[in-house]
Amino acid sequence: MENQTRRAFLQWMAIQMSAFFGGSLLASCGKQEPHSLQTTALPIAKPIQPTEVDPTGAPTQSEQATAEPSATPNSHPHIAVARGGEPEALVRHAVAALGGMERFVSTGNDVIIKPNVCVDFRTYEYAATTNPWVVGEIVRMCLEAGAGRVRVMDFPFGGDSESAYWNSGIQEQVLAAGGEMEPIRFLKFVETEIPNALDLKKCQIYEDVLLADVVINVPIAKHHSLARLTLGMKNLMGVIRDRPYMHGNLGQRLADLTSRVRPALTIVDAVRILQRGGPGGGRLSDVQKLDTVIASSDIVAADSYAATLFGLQPTDLSYIVSGLNMGLGRADLETMKIEDIAVGA
Amino acid sequence: MAPDSIKRSGGVSRPWTSLRKLIQALALLAFLVLFVVTRGETPGSTTNIFLRLDPLLALVNLLATKALVAGSAVALITVALTFLTGRSWCGWLCPLGTILDWIPLHRWKKGKWTPGEGWRGVKYALLLLTLFAALLGGLTLLIFDPLTILTRGLAVGVWPALDKLVTAAETALYQLPALRAPVLEVDALLRPLILPPTPGASRSAALFAGLLIGVVLLNIFAERFWCRYLCPLGALLGLMSKVALLRRRIEPGCVGCKLCTDTCPMGTINPAEDYASDPGECTMCLECLDDCPLGATTFTPVFSVDPLRAYDPGRRQVLITLGAALGGMALVRSVDAELQHPFALRPPGADPEEFYSQCVRCGQCMRACPTAALQPALTEAGIEGFWTPVLIPRIGYCDYGCNACGQVCPVEAIPPLPLELKQQQVIGRAKIDKNRCLPWAEEQDCIVCEEMCPLPEKAIELELVEVQLPTGETRILQRPVVIHDLCIGCGICEYKCPIAGEAAIRVYSSCSGGGGQGGGQGGGQGRRRGE
Numbered sequence: 001m002e003n004q005t006r007r008a009f010l011q012w013m014a015i016q017m018s019a020f021f022g023g024s025l026l027a028s029c030g031k032q033e034p035h036s037l038q039t040t041a042l043p044i045a046k047p048i049q050p051t052e053v054d055p056t057g058a059p060t061q062s063e064q065a066t067a068e069p070s071a072t073p074n075s076h077p078h079i080a081v082a083r084g085g086e087p088e089a090l091v092r093h094a095v096a097a098l099g100g101m102e103r104f105v106s107t108g109n110d111v112i113i114k115p116n117v118c119v120d121f122r123t124y125e126y127a128a129t130t131n132p133w134v135v136g137e138i139v140r141m142c143l144e145a146g147a148g149r150v151r152v153m154d155f156p157f158g159g160d161s162e163s164a165y166w167n168s169g170i171q172e173q174v175l176a177a178g179g180e181m182e183p184i185r186f187l188k189f190v191e192t193e194i195p196n197a198l199d200l201k202k203c204q205i206y207e208d209v210l211l212a213d214v215v216i217n218v219p220i221a222k223h224h225s226l227a228r229l230t231l232g233m234k235n236l237m238g239v240i241r242d243r244p245y246m247h248g249n250l251g252q253r254l255a256d257l258t259s260r261v262r263p264a265l266t267i268v269d270a271v272r273i274l275q276r277g278g279p280g281g282g283r284l285s286d287v288q289k290l291d292t293v294i295a296s297s298d299i300v301a302a303d304s305y306a307a308t309l310f311g312l313q314p315t316d317l318s319y320i321v322s323g324l325n326m327g328l329g330r331a332d333l334e335t336m337k338i339e340d341i342a343v344g345a
Numbered sequence: 346m347a348p349d350s351i352k353r354s355g356g357v358s359r360p361w362t363s364l365r366k367l368i369q370a371l372a373l374l375a376f377l378v379l380f381v382v383t384r385g386e387t388p389g390s391t392t393n394i395f396l397r398l399d400p401l402l403a404l405v406n407l408l409a410t411k412a413l414v415a416g417s418a419v420a421l422i423t424v425a426l427t428f429l430t431g432r433s434w435c436g437w438l439c440p441l442g443t444i445l446d447w448i449p450l451h452r453w454k455k456g457k458w459t460p461g462e463g464w465r466g467v468k469y470a471l472l473l474l475t476l477f478a479a480l481l482g483g484l485t486l487l488i489f490d491p492l493t494i495l496t497r498g499l500a501v502g503v504w505p506a507l508d509k510l511v512t513a514a515e516t517a518l519y520q521l522p523a524l525r526a527p528v529l530e531v532d533a534l535l536r537p538l539i540l541p542p543t544p545g546a547s548r549s550a551a552l553f554a555g556l557l558i559g560v561v562l563l564n565i566f567a568e569r570f571w572c573r574y575l576c577p578l579g580a581l582l583g584l585m586s587k588v589a590l591l592r593r594r595i596e597p598g599c600v601g602c603k604l605c606t607d608t609c610p611m612g613t614i615n616p617a618e619d620y621a622s623d624p625g626e627c628t629m630c631l632e633c634l635d636d637c638p639l640g641a642t643t644f645t646p647v648f649s650v651d652p653l654r655a656y657d658p659g660r661r662q663v664l665i666t667l668g669a670a671l672g673g674m675a676l677v678r679s680v681d682a683e684l685q686h687p688f689a690l691r692p693p694g695a696d697p698e699e700f701y702s703q704c705v706r707c708g709q710c711m712r713a714c715p716t717a718a719l720q721p722a723l724t725e726a727g728i729e730g731f732w733t734p735v736l737i738p739r740i741g742y743c744d745y746g747c748n749a750c751g752q753v754c755p756v757e758a759i760p761p762l763p764l765e766l767k768q769q770q771v772i773g774r775a776k777i778d779k780n781r782c783l784p785w786a787e788e789q790d791c792i793v794c795e796e797m798c799p800l801p802e803k804a805i806e807l808e809l810v811e812v813q814l815p816t817g818e819t820r821i822l823q824r825p826v827v828i829h830d831l832c833i834g835c836g837i838c839e840y841k842c843p844i845a846g847e848a849a850i851r852v853y854s855s856c857s858g859g860g861g862q863g864g865g866q867g868g869g870q871g872r873r874r875g876e
Contacts, residue, residue: 121746121799158799158837159746160542160715167746185532186512186543187519225807225823226792244793244843282801 076103077339078330079296079305085343087133087271090293094267095141097339098295104264107146109213112153113138113179114263116220116235117168118279120159127272128281129168130220134269134293136173138216143178147214153182154238155206158280160184182208189241196326197256199249204241209261217263217299221306222274222281226250229310230279231303232266233258233319251318255326258299258319266302268294270309300329301336308333361631365436369443376440380499383712385538389752389761390416393709395440396755398423399492401475401578402705406756408479409702414756424585431586435572435579436628441491441560442572446610450564460567464574465626466656470666472580473658477670482702483677488732490705491571491578494557497708497732501721502554504540504712505547511535512544537715545717546740553708553721568610573626583625592624592647593633599641605633624651677729687853689726690736690834692719692750693743693770694760697854701726703758704733710750710759716741718836719750734759736772738836738852743772745799745835773834773852775804775827781849784824788812794838794850795825804831805838825850 080097082090095101105111115130122128135152142150152174156164161184165171171181189204209215219235226247227234233254237243239261246253270292277286290309296302300323304314314320314331324331376395383392396402403417423434435442475486487493515532518524536542563570572579599620606614613626614633633642653659658666691697692710711719711734718741721732734750736743748767751759762770775794783791795805807823814820827850834852842848 159744225795244841247791280799
C-alpha cells in the first residue's frame with residue numbers, strides 16, 4: 001500500500017515536472033520568436049517612401065536595398081548641409097531640405113533619437129556630447145510630424161545614463177520639447193544576430209532601437225584616436241553593451257552594426273566640433289565652432305561629408321570604407337546632390 | 346518565591362514597551378532609508394547621521410587624529426542622552442540592536458551553555474583595546490563597532506547579494522513576453538537608487554555579510570548576546586550609564602516574583618541582589634516596568650555612581666589591554682606600509698598615510714560609490730588597513746563626474762571636496778604592462794585606455810610606430826604611453842582594458858612617488874547635477 005502511494009507520488013511529480021519544464025520551454029520559445037523575427041526581417045529603419053521615385057526610371061529598391069536613387073533636379077538632395085545660425089534653425093533647415101521630418105516619421109510612430117552622450121561630466125560647450133538644442137529641436141519636429149512617442153537614449157561609458165542625460169544638458173531640452181529620456185535598462189540589451197555581418201555576427205543591442213519605428217542618429221562630429229573621427233556610424237556604439245570588443249576590427253564591426261540598426265536619418269551636429277582629445281574632450285581650445293548641421297538618410301554619406309569638415313577624405317575612415325563595401329551608402333561627394341543652405345544668424 | 350496569584354500582565358497594557366518598539370521600528374526604518382538614499386541626491390551629512398551619532402567612532406577618530414571633526418559633534422547628542430537616560434541608545438535607537446530584538450533565536454536554544462557573567466567583561470576589554478590602539482593611531486578594531494558592522498555588512502555584503510538575486514529574477518522573468526513590461530517597471534523602481542544601474546560587481550560579499558550574520562546568530566546562546574557581551578559601543582555607553590541620571594530602582598513593594606528577571610533581554614536583573622540591575626547593562630527597554638504587577642519597579646533620577654561589578658574593568662584589565670594594544674600595534678607596524686602596499690588606492694582626496702588613523706571602517710563610502718569601485722581592503726592595505734576602502738579598478742572606476750565618497754564620510758577621512766578639486770586628486774598612477782598590452786605585445790590595434798581617459802589633457806598618449814608584420818609588410822601602429830605626471834589614477838583605463846583577467850594597465854599607489862595632496866577644503870556639494 002505504501003509502495004503504491006510512493007509510486008503514485010512519483011508519477012504525479014513526473015507529470016508536474018514535465019508540465020513545468022515543458023511550460024518553461026514553450027515560454028522560452030515564445031521569447032525567441034520575436035527576436036528571431038527581428039533578426040531576419042531586417043529593415044527596421046523606415047524605407048525611403050515611394051514618392052521619392054527617381055523620374056529617370058532607375059530602380060529605387062536596389063538589391064542592396066541601400067543605394068538611394070541618384071540625385072536629380074527633381075528629387076531631394078542626398079545630403080543637406082545648413083550653416084550659420086542657431087542650432088534649432090540649422091536642424092530645421094537641413095531636415096526641411098531633405099523633404100521635412102514627415103518624410104521619415106509618420107503618425108503614431110515610435111521614434112528613438114540617439115545622440116552622443118558619452119560621459120556624465122562634460123557640458124555641451126566641450127563638444128563631447130551632442131548639442132542639447134539640436135536634440136530638442138529634432139524631438140519637436142518628430143512630434144510635429146505626428147510621432148506617437150519620442151525617446152532619446154544613449155549608453156554612456158563614463159557614469160550612468162541618468163546623470164549623463166542631466167549633466168549634458170540634453171534632458172532639459174528634450175523634456176521641454178515634449179520628448180522622453182530613456183534611462184538605460186540592462187535587461188533591454190538583447191543578443192541579436194546580424195545576418196549580413198562580415199565579422200560582428202552577434203551583438204547585444206538595446207532592444208528599443210530594434211523595435212522602434214524610426215531611429216534618428218544624432219552624432220556630434222569629434223576626434224577619436226582609433227576611428228579618427230566619431231560620426232554617425234561610430235555613434236551607434238552607444239546602442240550595444242560590449243564596446244571594448246569592437247575595437248579589434250573597428251571599421252568592419254561598425255559597418256556590421258550599422259547594417260543591423262539602419263537609422264532612417266542621420267543628423268550630424270557640427271555646431272561645435274572637437275578637433276583633439278576625443279571622445280571625452282575637456283579643453284575648450286580643442287573645440288571649433290562651425291555652426292553646421294549635416295543631415296542625410298544615408299549614414300555613410302552623412303559621415304563622408306562630415307569627414308571633410310576635419311580636412312579628411314571619406315575613405316580615410318575605416319568604417320566608411322567598410323560601409324561602402326557592404327553597400328550601406330555612398331561616399332561619392334563629387335557626384336551626389338548636396339544642398340548647402342546658409343541659414344544666417 | 347513567586348506567589349501564584351501574580352501573573353504577567355502581558356498583552357493587557359504595556360505602554361512603555363509599545364512606545365519603545367514603535368521608536369525602534371522607526372529608527373531602523375530611518376537607518377535603512379538613509380542607507381539606501383546614500384546613493385542619490387540626499388546630502389551626505391544627512392545620510393551619515395547615524396554614524397555621526399555614534400560616540401565611539403567620534404571618540405576613536407579624535408584619539409587617533411588628535412583633531413576634532415566639527416561634524417562629529419552630533420555624537421554629543423548620544424552622549425547627553427546616555428548621561429540622562431543610560432544605555433537607551435541600545436534599547437531604543439541602535440538599528441543593529443533592533444534587528445537583534447526582532448530575531449529572537451534564543452527561543453530555539455536547545456543546549457545548556459549560557460555565557461557566565463564574566464563574559465560581560467569582554468566588551469569592556471574590546472572597548473579598552475580599541476581606545477588604546479586608537480591612541481597609537483590604529484583603528485582596525487572599529488570593524489567591530491555595531492554601526493560599521495551593519496553599514497558595511499549591508500553595503501558590501503547583503504546588497505550585492507540582493508542585487509544578484511534581483512538580477513537573476515529579472516533576467517529570468519524578462520524572458521516571458523507577458524512579464525516584460527512589469528519587470529521593467531520594477532527595475533525602474535529599483536535602479537539606480539536602490540540597486541546599481543547595471544548589475545554591480547563585488548568581492549568577498551560573504552565575508553562582510555558573514556560578520557553581520559554571525560552577530561545575529563549569537564542570539565542563539567542568549568538574548569542580545571552581542572549587546573550584552575561584545576559590543577564596544579555598548580561598553581562605552583555602559584560606562585557612562587554608571588552615572589546616568591535616570592536609573593532603575595526597586596521599591597519596597599517587591600515580592601520577588603522574578604517576572605522582571607525572566608523578561609530582561611540583557612539578563613541583568615539579579616534576584617540575589619534584591620532584583621537590582623547594572624545600569625551599565627540596562628538598555629532602558631522598560632519591559633520590567635510594564636511587567637511588574639505591583640509597580641515596584643521604577644525609573645527615577647539618581648545622583649550617585651553605581652557600584653562596579655566583578656566584570657567591570659579594573660586596573661588590571663586596563664594595564665593588560667594597554668599592553669596588548671602596544672604589542673599589537675608594534676607587530677602590525679613592523680611592516681613598512683608604504684613599501685608593501687602598491688594597490689592601497691585610497692578614495693580621492695584621502696591622505697594615503699594618515700588614512701589608517703582617520704578612517705573609521707564604516708563602509709558608508711562604499712555604499713555611496715556608484716561604480717562599486719570602493720571595496721573593503723582585504724590584503725591591499727595590510728592588517729592595519731583591513732577593511733578600509735580601497736579602489737579596485739577591475740571592479741569599478743572612480744567616476745570623473747562624481748565626488749560622492751567625500752560627501753558621505755562621517756569623519757572626513759575622505760575630504761568633502763567640490764567636484765573641481767576632487768578631479769585633481771591623485772589616487773595613484775597607471776602603468777602599462779608592455780608584455781601584455783595588445784599594441785605593445787601583439788601589435789594589435791587598441792586605444793581603449795587612451796579613449797577612456799577623462800582628463801582634459803589626457804594622461805595617456807598614443808605613440809606612432811611603424812611595425813613590421815610577420816608577413817613582411819609594415820604598418821603604422823598606435824601604442825599607449827602613460828604620462829606619469831598627468832595621471833590621477835581614476836582607474837577607468839584598468840577597468841575598461843579589454844585583456845582578459847588582470848588588465849594590461851594597472852593603477853599603482855602614488856605613495857612612493859609624489860603622492861596625492863590630502864587635506865580637505867570644506868564646503869562640499871552633493872554629486873554634481875548640471876551647471
